[in-house]
Amino acid sequence: MKKHFLSLAVIVTTLCSCEFNTSNETPAFAKALSKTSFQFAETMEESGVIYEVNIRQYSPEGTFTSFTKDIPVLKELGVKILWVMPIFPISETNRKGSLGSYYAVSDFREVNPEFGTLQDVEDMIKVAHEHGIAVVLDWVPNHTGWNHTWITKHPEWYTQNDKGEIVDPIDPATGKSWGWTDVADLNYDNQAMRDEMIADLSYWVLEHDVDGFRMDVAHKVPVPFFKRAIDSLEKIKSPLFMLAExxxxxxxxxGFDMHYAWQMHHLLNEIAKEEKSVDDFWTLLAQYDQTLAQDDMNMYFVTNHDENSWAGTLGERLPDNKEILTTLTYMLPGMPLIYSGQEYDLDKRLQFFEKDSIPKEKGSYFELLKKLGELKNNRKSLHGGKTKASLIKIEASNPEILTFGREKEDDQLLFIGNFSSSLITTKIPLSGAFFNVLTGEDVAISETQAIPLKAWEFYILSPKTHLNFDTRVIPNTVNE
Known part of the structure; x- marks a missing residue:
């Protein structure tokens, strides 16, 4: 996606042509001048960590205010973007559980009173901006809750069966319900619905200074809608950050800046069980090299709200190797994700439709994420955005050892990891003196000397003198 950096003068002149209903709005000029001086920068894409905020479960109170107090802690983890799960009122009709799903929205312009007030949201955004952190709202464009205001006012905005009844989302492969019975499927053949959806999106950018959106089930919404919506939003504020689920x-x-690296996520789960190998990792990376444009970004993750609640905790899925697999998500070109509670080594599946809470005790995993965040923020060799650092494959003498370099300009890092449950001794075709960036220790490597690696052990090494990485480069040019 090409971003459009607009001066205030251009913003002011284009605001009047934005595609949303301004009948109840104050003048756009006054709104533009009232905003904070925070500006999303593409450097945040290069060096940032994204954090998924589950307001309901983040604290015992489950409020915006309780979360906002911890924004300085998240900054310690290298977080540059907050992805806040839906903040909107939840439909009561066909609700699942006593509190319902965040994704069954009843009004796109209101705030869930369970979490707090609109002023609390504005305070959260303000504090985040003061700490140099962008705020991205989780948006649900594919469906609404059953008592959304549109259901009775505009039933034609919804998908209907041959009896004229509004239906929940249907699996096109089977013609049957996905089981999302707490939501009603929107009809994107209706242009008026598209217009109002863009109006609601625009409201949050213009009125409340949000920095972008994470689009839920984006693959089920027509691409032309997103193109028009993002073009309209960037007439109000540019650049924005757009994440596609x-x-x-x-x-x-x-128009999107980043999407989910689902294939890599599933591969990491399989590698954790030793069902897939380092060779499979390189095969997938080569596939990304062929399919991703230079300015495309993958979001890498070992957990998120869906994976934690439905697929299992890190302890269940990655019982012996969460550290090495988490580290790998930081070492790849792209952006790593932290989900609420992950930093505190969350060891339970959070309830999805009821109140729950995460632990708040810092341990070794928190310290690992903190160090990885510092590296991501400060080392050019880990840049992962539109001007990614190179990733250089380095052959090891054992096929279960994954070794690669990251390099940009004068900065280099070397990753060596044992992706097996056995002690392995290996050699790599490099010699030099290194600094272990995670432990602070000096390390010497010789291409003639074997390196012992315990099960799932890994190193991130910074060379003391510049190395000649002379093998295949991914995802930039290939040097044979």
Whole structure:
């Protein structure tokens, strides 16, 4: 996606042509001048960590205010973007559980009173901006809750069966319900619905200074809608950061900055069980090299709200190797994700439709994420945005050892990891003196000397003198 950096003068002149209903709005000029001086920068894409905020479960209170107090802690973890799960009122009709799903929205312009007030949201955004952190709202464009205001006012905005009844989302492969019975499927053939959806999105950018959106089930919404919506939003504020819950290149080509690396996530789960190998990792990385444009970004993760609640905790899925697999998500070109509670080594599946809470005791995993965040923020060799650092494959003598370099300009890092449950001794074709950036120790490597690695052990090494990485480069040019 090409970003459009607009001066205030251009913003002011274009605000009047934005595609949303301004009948109840104060003048756009006054709104533009009243905003904070915070500006999302593409450097945040290069060196940032994204944090998924589950307001309900983040604290015992489950409020915006309780979360806002911890924003300085998240900054310690290298967080540059907050992705806040839906903040909107939850539909009561067909609700699942006693509190319902965040994704069954009843009004896109209101705030869930369970979490607090609109002023609390504005305070959260203000504090985040003061700490140099962008705020991205989780948006649900594919469906609404059953008592959304549109249901009775505009039933034609929804998908209907042959009896004229509004239906929940249908699996096109089977013609049957996905089981999302607490939501009603929106009809994107209706242009008026598209217009109002863009109006609601625009409201949050213009009135409340949000910095972008994470689009839920983006692969189920027509791509032309997103193209028009993002173009309209960036007439109000530019640049914005747009995340698609999909792994789909046509979305990236039409305004999105980042999408989910679902294939890598599933591969990491399989590697953790030793069902897939280092060779499979390189095969997938080569596939990304062929399919991703230079300015496309993958979001890498070992957990998120869906994975934690439905697939299992890190302890269940990655019982012996969460450290090495988490570290790998930071070492790849792209952006790593932290989910609420992950930093505190969350060891339970958070309830999705009821109140729950995460632990708040810092341990070794928190310290690992803190060090990785510092590296991501400060080392050019870990840049992962539109001007990614190179990733250089380095052959090891054992196929279960993953070794690669990251390099940009004068900065280099070397990753060596044992992706097996056995002690392995290996050699790599490099010699030199290094600094272990995680432990602070000096390390010497010789291409003639074997390196012992315990099960799932890994190193991130910074060379003391510049190395000649002379093998295949991913995802930039290939040097044979």
């Amino acid at each position: 999909a792994e789909q290149e046509n979305l990236m080509a039409n």
